[in-house]
Amino acid sequence: MQHRYDVLVIGAGGAGLMAALYAAKGNVSVACISKLYPTRSHTGAAQGGIGAALGNVAEDHWEWHMFDTVKGGDYLADQDAAEVFSKDIIDAVYELEHMGLPFSRTPEGKIAQRKFGGHTREFGKAAVERSCYAKDRTGHMILQTLYQQNVKEGTMFFNEFHVTDLLIEDGRCRGVVAYELATGETHTFHAKAVILAAGGYGRIFKITSNALTLTGDLMSIYYRKGLPLEDMEFYQFHPTGLAKLGILVTEGIRGEGGILRNVDGERFMERYAPTIKDLAPRDIVSRSIISEIREGRGVGRDGDAVNIDLTHLPREVIEGKLAEITDLARTYLGMDPVKDLVPVQPTAHYAMGGIPTDLNGLCLSDGNGGSIEGLYAAGEQACVSLHGANRLGTNSLGDLVVFGRRAGIYAAQYARQVEFPDLPDDPQSGTKDLFDGLKNGSGKENPALIRKEMQESMMNNVGIFRNGPDMEAQVEIIRELKARYQDVNVGDTSLRYNSELIEVMELGFMLDCAEAMTASALNRTESRGAHDRADYHTRDDINWLKHTMAYKDLDRPGNVQIGYKDVALKGFTRAFEPKARVY
Amino acid sequence: MTQMQHETSTAPAAAKQALPMLHIKIKILRFDPEKDRKAHWETYAIEAQAGDRVLDVINEVKWYHDHSLTFRRSCMHGICGSDAMLINGRNRLACKTLVRDVAKDGGTITIEPIRGLKVEKDLLVDMEPFFDSYKAIMPYFINESPAPAAERIQSEEEAERMAHSSNCILCACCTTSCPIFWVNGSYLGPASIVQAHRFIFDSRDEATQQRLNIMNQNTGVWRCRTAYNCTEACPRDIPITQLIEEVKRAVMYQQA
Numbered sequence: 001m002q003h004r005y006d007v008l009v010i011g012a013g014g015a016g017l018m019a020a021l022y023a024a025k026g027n028v029s030v031a032c033i034s035k036l037y038p039t040r041s042h043t044g045a046a047q048g049g050i051g052a053a054l055g056n057v058a059e060d061h062w063e064w065h066m067f068d069t070v071k072g073g074d075y076l077a078d079q080d081a082a083e084v085f086s087k088d089i090i091d092a093v094y095e096l097e098h099m100g101l102p103f104s105r106t107p108e109g110k111i112a113q114r115k116f117g118g119h120t121r122e123f124g125k126a127a128v129e130r131s132c133y134a135k136d137r138t139g140h141m142i143l144q145t146l147y148q149q150n151v152k153e154g155t156m157f158f159n160e161f162h163v164t165d166l167l168i169e170d171g172r173c174r175g176v177v178a179y180e181l182a183t184g185e186t187h188t189f190h191a192k193a194v195i196l197a198a199g200g201y202g203r204i205f206k207i208t209s210n211a212l213t214l215t216g217d218l219m220s221i222y223y224r225k226g227l228p229l230e231d232m233e234f235y236q237f238h239p240t241g242l243a244k245l246g247i248l249v250t251e252g253i254r255g256e257g258g259i260l261r262n263v264d265g266e267r268f269m270e271r272y273a274p275t276i277k278d279l280a281p282r283d284i285v286s287r288s289i290i291s292e293i294r295e296g297r298g299v300g301r302d303g304d305a306v307n308i309d310l311t312h313l314p315r316e317v318i319e320g321k322l323a324e325i326t327d328l329a330r331t332y333l334g335m336d337p338v339k340d341l342v343p344v345q346p347t348a349h350y351a352m353g354g355i356p357t358d359l360n361g362l363c364l365s366d367g368n369g370g371s372i373e374g375l376y377a378a379g380e381q382a383c384v385s386l387h388g389a390n391r392l393g394t395n396s397l398g399d400l401v402v403f404g405r406r407a408g409i410y411a412a413q414y415a416r417q418v419e420f421p422d423l424p425d426d427p428q429s430g431t432k433d434l435f436d437g438l439k440n441g442s443g444k445e446n447p448a449l450i451r452k453e454m455q456e457s458m459m460n461n462v463g464i465f466r467n468g469p470d471m472e473a474q475v476e477i478i479r480e481l482k483a484r485y486q487d488v489n490v491g492d493t494s495l496r497y498n499s500e501l502i503e504v505m506e507l508g509f510m511l512d513c514a515e516a517m518t519a520s521a522l523n524r525t526e527s528r529g530a531h532d533r534a535d536y537h538t539r540d541d542i543n544w545l546k547h548t549m550a551y552k553d554l555d556r557p558g559n560v561q562i563g564y565k566d567v568a569l570k571g572f573t574r575a576f577e578p579k580a581r582v583y
Numbered sequence: 584m585t586q587m588q589h590e591t592s593t594a595p596a597a598a599k600q601a602l603p604m605l606h607i608k609i610k611i612l613r614f615d616p617e618k619d620r621k622a623h624w625e626t627y628a629i630e631a632q633a634g635d636r637v638l639d640v641i642n643e644v645k646w647y648h649d650h651s652l653t654f655r656r657s658c659m660h661g662i663c664g665s666d667a668m669l670i671n672g673r674n675r676l677a678c679k680t681l682v683r684d685v686a687k688d689g690g691t692i693t694i695e696p697i698r699g700l701k702v703e704k705d706l707l708v709d710m711e712p713f714f715d716s717y718k719a720i721m722p723y724f725i726n727e728s729p730a731p732a733a734e735r736i737q738s739e740e741e742a743e744r745m746a747h748s749s750n751c752i753l754c755a756c757c758t759t760s761c762p763i764f765w766v767n768g769s770y771l772g773p774a775s776i777v778q779a780h781r782f783i784f785d786s787r788d789e790a791t792q793q794r795l796n797i798m799n800q801n802t803g804v805w806r807c808r809t810a811y812n813c814t815e816a817c818p819r820d821i822p823i824t825q826l827i828e829e830v831k832r833a834v835m836y837q838q839a
Contacts, residue, residue, distance in 0.1 A: 037710060039753050040663040054733075097734040100724020100785065102745045109736035134749075140662060141749060148723035182703070211657040244634075247660040327820075328660060331679055332634070448646035491650025494617050497704040500650045 001187045005031040005156070006415040007408075008176060008191040010163050010218060011198035013041035014139070014397065015379025017146035018404030019195045019361075019411070024153045026412025031156040033178055033189070035198075035213060035502075038147045038157060042199060042211045043400065046139025047324055048252030049131030050401070051119055051394035052093040053086065056110040057129035062086040064121055065130065067576050069395060072118040072281045073352075073388020074529035074539065075578035076231070076547070076567055081386045083571030084359055089398045092405065093132050101145040103134050104321065114321075115255040118281035118392040124583070127279045131394045136250050136324040142397060161187065162502055165430040166194070166221050166375070167423065171365065173375035174421045177431045181502065184495035188427045192418055193411040196222075196355060196363070196377040197404060201513040203506075205348035205463070206455040209241055209248040213506075218381055220509035222355050223516060227365055227372070228549035228563065230383040231353035232513070233521035233531045236391055237464050239285035241347025242332055243305040249325050249344055251393040253337075254278040256317055259309045260289070261341065262297035268306075273583040280583045283390040283530040286346040290464050293345075300343050307341035346464060352391055352530065353520075354383040356549065356565065361407030367549045367565030374414060374421070378407040385547060388567075389529020438504055443489040447504045450481050450488065454507075454514055462518050467534040471522040478515050479558045485511060516550040519560035524548060541578050545569075604630045605688045609640055611652070612695040613705050622702070625649075626691075633683035637692065638666055641677055654706035661818055664754030668706050669695040674756040674816040697759035699768065713755050716771045720779040720797055725790035741786040747821045748781035757813035757823050763806050770806040771797075773813035773823045780826045783833055795834050804831045 006028035009020045016032060023030045034041070053060035066086035070077045097103060097111060104112040113129040121128040134141040150157075158178070164186070165177040175190040198218045202210025223229050239260075240249040254260070260278050262268050272288040273280035280288075289306050292298060299307050310318055315338050318326055322337070329335045329342045354377070356364040361376040361384075378384075379400040386399050454477075461474035485508060492500035526540035527533050546564045553559035569575060609629055614622040627644050638656055645652040654677075655665040661679035668677055671685050671693055686692045700708040726735075751774065758764050758772035779798055782788045798804045804827055813823040 036657055036663075036665070037714070040657050040665050042658060042663070044752070045658055045660070045662050094730075094732070094734055098726075098730040100726070100782075100787065102742060102749045102781075102785070103734070105737055105739045105742045107739065109738050109741075111734050135746070137662075137750070140752070144749070145724070151718055152723040211663065212659060213657045245660075324662075331661070332636075332681070446647070489650075492653075494615060494651065494704075496616060497653050497707055499653050500645075 001185060002190060003031070003187060004190045004420070005029045006191065007193045007195065007411050008033065008189050009195045009197060010176065011041070011196070011379070011381070012036065012038045012157065013197065013199055013379065013400065014043035014142050014146060015400035015404035016195070016197035017143070017150055018401055019197055019378055019408035020155050021146065021149055021153060022405050022408025023195070023412040024155055026409060026416065028412045028415045031158060031189070032150070033158045033161045033163060033176070035160060035162045037159050039143055041143060042214060044140045044143040045209070045211070045248060046397050047136040047248060047250035048116060048255065049114065049133035049138045049394045050093060050142070050397040051116060051130045051392070052089040052132055052398065053130060054090060054093065054111060054113060054132065056106055057113045059121065060128055060130055062090065063574055064123060064128070065119070066571065066574060067123050068119050069386065069392055070388070070576045071124070071581060072392040073390055074581055075388065075545065076385070076528060077388030078385045078568035079571040079575055080568045081359060081384045083574060085386050085398065085402050088402045092401045096142065096145060096401065099145050099149050101134065101141050103132060114252060115279060116393045117251050117254065117279045117285065119394070120276065127276050131252065131255060133252065135320070136252050136322050139397060142401070162505070163198070163218060163221065164434055166225065167427055168225060168372060168375065169424055172373040172421050174423055175427070177428055179431070181497055181499070184498060186428050186431055188423065190420060190423055192415040192420055193374045193376065195361065195407045195411050196375070196381055197379045197407070198381050200351040200380040201510060202348045204454060204458050204510045204514045204517070206459040207241060207246040207345070208348040209238055209246055210348065215506035215510050216513035217506065217509045219354055220512035223512050223552050226551060226554050228356060228367070228551050229353060229516045230356035230549055230565065231385060231520070231547050232517040232550050233524050233548060234352035234389045234529055235348065235517065236282055236350040236352060236530050237286045237346040238349035239282055239289055239346050240308055240344040242328060243300055243343035243345050245332055246347035247328055247332060248347065248349070249308065249328070249342070251282070253308060253310060253322055253325060256321060257313055260285070261307045261309050262292045263299045263303070264297060268292050268297070276583050281390055281392060284583065286464055287532060289346055305343035305345040308344050309341050310337045311339055311341070350391055350396060351380055352383070352385070352387040352389065354381050357382045357384050359384065359406070360410040361403060362410065367547070367563050376407040376411045378403040389531060434505070438488065438490055438501070441487040443487065445484045445487045445489060447488050447507050450484055451507050451510070454481055454511060458514055462521055465532055465534060466521060468522065471518055474518045475522065478511060478518055482511050482515070482558060512552070516560060520548045520550045520562065523562045545578065605633055605682060605686065607631055607682065607686045607689070608691040609644060610691055610693045611644070611705070614702055615651070615704060631682045633681070635682045636678050637670055637680045637682060637685065638677035640682060640692070641694070653704045662752060664752035667697050667754045667756045667759070669697055674760040676754060676756065676818045679818050697755060699759045699765045710755065712768060713758060713774070716775045717753065717778060719771060720775045721790065721794060722778045722782070724782065724785070724788055726787055727789065735787050737786055744784040745781050748777050748784070748826055750819045750821055751777050752819060754818065756816040756818055760812040760816040762810055762812065763808060767806070769802050771802050773827060776804055776827050776830055777821060777823055780830050783830060795837060798830055799834045804834060
């Protein structure tokens with residue numbers, strides 16, 4: 001079946017819904033393809049807030065937010081993106097409020113704000129209340145509100161459609177091919193412009209806050225075409241996932257005054273970040289927690305967690321402003337944060353890297369300014385690069401609103417100016433090859449076992465603390481898993497609702513993301529932000545103040561070619577020189 | 584009704600830690616439209632930890648026992664609303680229900696699709712009628728007055744009026760537990776009324792009258808017979824019946 005839309009959005013999370021909304025306002029026909037139902041996307045799992053310098057609770061300025069974002073990213077963030085972001089996000093938050101988002105309120109009736117990791121006043125002096133929140137379900141409210149607005153606009157949704165191929169020829173995107181879960185039918189979507197906003201790939205790790213569906217599909221499809229993925233070595237481990245489960249426990253609980261304690265009851269963050277303590281950025285807190293555990297000061301039966309202590313906070317704060325995580329702790333651990341210490345451990349959470357884009361969301365084809373006409377990306381899938389080597393809490397929701405909006409606006413603007421490009425002669429041939437490849441192997445390998453081995457080995461070898469030998473071993477492990485994947489068994493042969501076929505396809509996408517991440521991490525011989533190497537333990541601005549661009553070597557399968565891209569070290573009006581990163 | 588027994592522990596032993604394991608049976612109502620003329624039960628013997636989610640167990644079945652088992656799932660922690668199912672006869676989210684709360688060692692967990700929506704395959708149902716009802720209540724904020732440069736002011740108390748209704752994740756546990764909905768699919772159902780409540784009681788929204796009119800139609804709130812099934816089924820602890828009563832009162836007095 002064939003469809004035609006001016007602008008096609010892939011993904012119905014925050015970035016996709018924002019892009020669809022703004023593309024529709026641009027007077028073009030818009031459709032949104034999602035592998036889930038709308039409101040199932042993982043934006044809904046974000047809890048703590050969206051950072052913007054509104055100054056509703058304490059004095060704040062966009063320059064301070066920009067500085068915090070750049071420093072938080074260990075100076076690898078592109079400063080032009082950080083400046084656009086820190087300014088735009090203020091209006092964008094007001095706009096969400098005008099769309100009806102039920103924010104929590106200050107006593108004056110303004111949007112409530114609270115402290116969050118790495119967000120400071122006066123360029124690092126002390127923590128500032130910048131995170132605008134709706135209790136501790138801010139992402140849920142953003143997702144619901146943006147979906148509601150799309151219902152109002154009449155956006156066309158293709159739910160439970162899985163994109164299998166991007167149609168790119170002669171440097172121009174011409175549409176996508178997608179597989180309909182309900183029927184097993186393959187559809188060609190002809191489009192003038194396509195916006196990729198399908199989220200991250202945390203499921204390559206064993207312990208993760210990510211949904212089962214976050215498998216890097218579009219990143220892999222982009223990468224398979226010989227196009228680059230940027231900064232894949234920078235992956236954020238959130239410090240506080242519920243022990244063993246990895247379920248997110250918002251940083252907002254530290255913003256409200258929660259304290260991390262080791263087995264001795266010590267507030268250990270005082271040793272690692274004397275100024276802002278528990279509100280240090282996530283990479284630093286995660287490493288501090290692992291250090292405590294490695295030095296024998298962990299809690300729990302296996303000593304592999306630390307405690308988060310809320311017991312000194314009033315019950316109404318815990319049950320009101322932190323209702324979500326109170327429910328999670330009670331449901332999954334049988335513990336009550338009002339009176340119990342809750343065990344937490346770092347959990348794979350967010351990809352700083354992804355499909356490289358310019359400030360308008362246009363996808364880049366190399367590190368020298370080349371681009372793919374008509375193809376845009378936004379949100380976690382994209383790397384603009386706002387977050388550099390480490391993302392600050394709240395900046396993911398901000399990113400998807402600001403850059404989802406920009407991608408929608410610019411894609412619509414482009415679509416209004418051009419005719420429909422020609423489709424390739426046989427648009428579904430790539431998809432046919434993909435499915436034939438899955439069905440034609442010997443079928444002796446259980447995909448669940450390959451997935452499990454990938455998740456465990458990535459956790460062990462390319463996790464929070466890295467070193468050369470472990471990552472070299474991981475390169476071989478991924479090669480071996482990819483070889484076994486050739487013989488994978490698709491245990492369901494039915495046409496309708498074949499979720500097994502989807503899971504097997506997703507595993508192939510994840511193996512690509514793991515390959516690009518491992519190669520990029522092994523190549524970067526320094527420590528910066530979330531990328532920490534025992535064998536290269538310092539930041540090296542002389543050699544490594546640059547973005548990684550990882551390309552699949554199409555001639556030598558299993559190999560990755562690395563290129564680079566300059567970091568924007570200046571914004572439009574402000575610039576912050578790289579300095580030692582202490583908190 | 585076919586009963587099938589499958590071998591256990593195809594999963595690698597390393598996955599299982601030294602915690603005490605529960606030996607349970609999981610009995611699932613299966614239906615494949617390409618093979619089956621009607622639904623049938625299949626039973627799988629599984630080892631699980633007490634703290635495992637029911638969804639973990641269902642994934643175990645799919646990954647190591649029968650790859651064709653079909654169900655929806657995504658977030659794994661009760662926020663996306665994908666995995667509503669009938670677990671031991673009650674509507675719950677599989678990812679928010681722990682094994683220890685529904686089975687003892689040697690016991691059985693029964694799993695069926697939620698009721699009142701067409702079963703497409705195994706535990707997966709047609710959600711379109713549910714979302715059609717959602718769309719019928721104008722589920723979006725309406726305020727055509729020019730917006731101020733900053734936020735619209737709303738008091739903490741006014742914001743709190745939406746605390747329960749805005750907590751809904753559209754999982755359909757409530758609507759598909761409602762006996763009125765089972766017999767009359769045109770009833771908008773508890774989830775849609777909760778959504779209407781979220782806007783009717785939003786001090787900033789200007790379309791209260793239109794929404795109350797929708798609620799006053801014969802597909803609206805008056806169908807509710809306060810069976811309380813919805814309230815008991817809600818995985819987010821929303822006092823749904825109470826919210827429906829508040830909407831009924833607002834319709835009666837034509838004001839929020």
